[in-house]
Amino acid sequence: xxxxNIESVPxxxxxxxxxxxxxxxxxxxxxxxxxxxGLKNIVGGELKSYTELLEEARREALDRMQQQxxxxxxxAIINVRLATSAVTAGAAEVYAYGxxxxxxxxxx
Amino acid sequence: xxxxxxxxxxxIITYTTGSIIEKNHFKKIRQREIxxxxxxxxxxxxxxxxxxxxxxxxxxxxxxAISGDYFKTFVSSFRNFFGGRMVSFESxxxxxxxxxxxxxxxxxxxxxxIVNVRIESAMLNSxxxxxxxxxPQVSVIAYGTAITYER
Numbered sequence: 678x679x680x681x682n683i684e685s686v687p688x689x690x691x692x693x694x695x696x697x698x699x700x701x702x703x704x705x706x707x708x709x710x711x712x713x714x715g716l717k718n719i720v721g722g723e724l725k726s727y728t729e730l731l732e733e734a735r736r737e738a739l740d741r742m743q744q745q746x747x748x749x750x751x752x753a754i755i756n757v758r759l760a761t762s763a764v765t766a767g768a769a770e771v772y773a774y775g776x777x778x779x780x781x782x783x784x785x
Numbered sequence: 786x787x788x789x790x791x792x793x794x795x796x797i798i799t800y801t802t803g804s805i806i807e808k809n810h811f812k813k814i815r816q817r818e819i820x821x822x823x824x825x826x827x828x829x830x831x832x833x834x835x836x837x838x839x840x841x842x843x844x845x846x847x848x849x850a851i852s853g854d855y856f857k858t859f860v861s862s863f864r865n866f867f868g869g870r871m872v873s874f875e876s877x878x879x880x881x882x883x884x885x886x887x888x889x890x891x892x893x894x895x896x897x898x899i900v901n902v903r904i905e906s907a908m909l910n911s912x913x914x915x916x917x918x919x920x921p922q923v924s925v926i927a928y929g930t931a932i933t934y935e936r
Contacts, residue, residue: 680844681930683830683901688839700872714852719795721803721854723810723884724922727909731848731924739844757844759928761907769907769924 678743679753679780686753689780695749699774700741703764704734710769726770734771735759742773751777789890803854810851811895812881814923821890830901830930831934838935845899846928847888850909853921874921881906881923889927896931903928 679686706714710726717724738759746754757775764770799914829834853861857873864871882904907924 678843681830681842681901682844682903682928683833683930687833687835687842687932717884718852718858718922719799719855720806721852721857722801722806724850724852725926727850727922727924728848730909730925731850731907733845735848735926757928759846759903759905759926761905761926763908767909769909771907 678746678751679689680739680743680757681753681777682757682775686778686780688754688783689753690783691755691778692781695746695751695779697774697775698742698745698749698754698777699742700738700745700753701770701772702737702741703768703770704730704737705741705768706721706730710736714767720773730769733770734769735773738771738773742775746777748777751775753778753780786919787819799855804823805853806852807880810880810884813913814887817887817891818883821887824890824894824896824898826886826890826899826902828902830854833898833900833932835934836936839932843893843896843929843931844890844928845893847885847890847892848924848925848926849881849884849888850924851877851884851923852876858921863911877921877923881925882927885925885927889929893931896933899929899931901930916918 706726712762714724754775762770863870906928909924
């Protein structure tokens, strides 16, 4: 599955559209890591557990989007956007959406 | 009196730790940016024109969650009261964004160009509960399309 966040796949041509696909996830870290982040907030620095949390959430949202596209028979998703929203303290929602398309290598 | 002394001691300690961490972080960011200076990153995608053959296209992303410190929180509460630039938080935002963009670029070292870069901020703190002591932290996701040319 090819993912891009531009309106085409460079080097390929679009042969068919399959509609919009999306995937979202809400994830949280365990209370020990939340407590650790609270302590980090006193001294400052990077919150590694929250960076990890965002990475996991992003991967999962993209994964779910790709599963949906696969069901539609697409082999690429273009114009992918990532959006986040605040659900509750210590949790992250990542929402990924894009347009599923069929692409083909340009000959020559 | 004892309470006031404790607050002052905490402020001095967190000012020291916070500024050391920030200084080191900026130093590292600058070094990494210099190392990657030859790899272009652009915020447009539509007008990309190239005659080179394209080998690989993929979505790349990078995340960073940076926390403030007690001193910054303390100082900014005054700033919030009187209004004006919150310098201590400006540097925090800057660090988080640059770190996220750098991580994205480092995850696509093989690529020749990253186009259509977007930077999205996430809120790990709920926006609603401003009343109960919000911890200042900035979390950022940067993403774009990495393109590798055929050699």
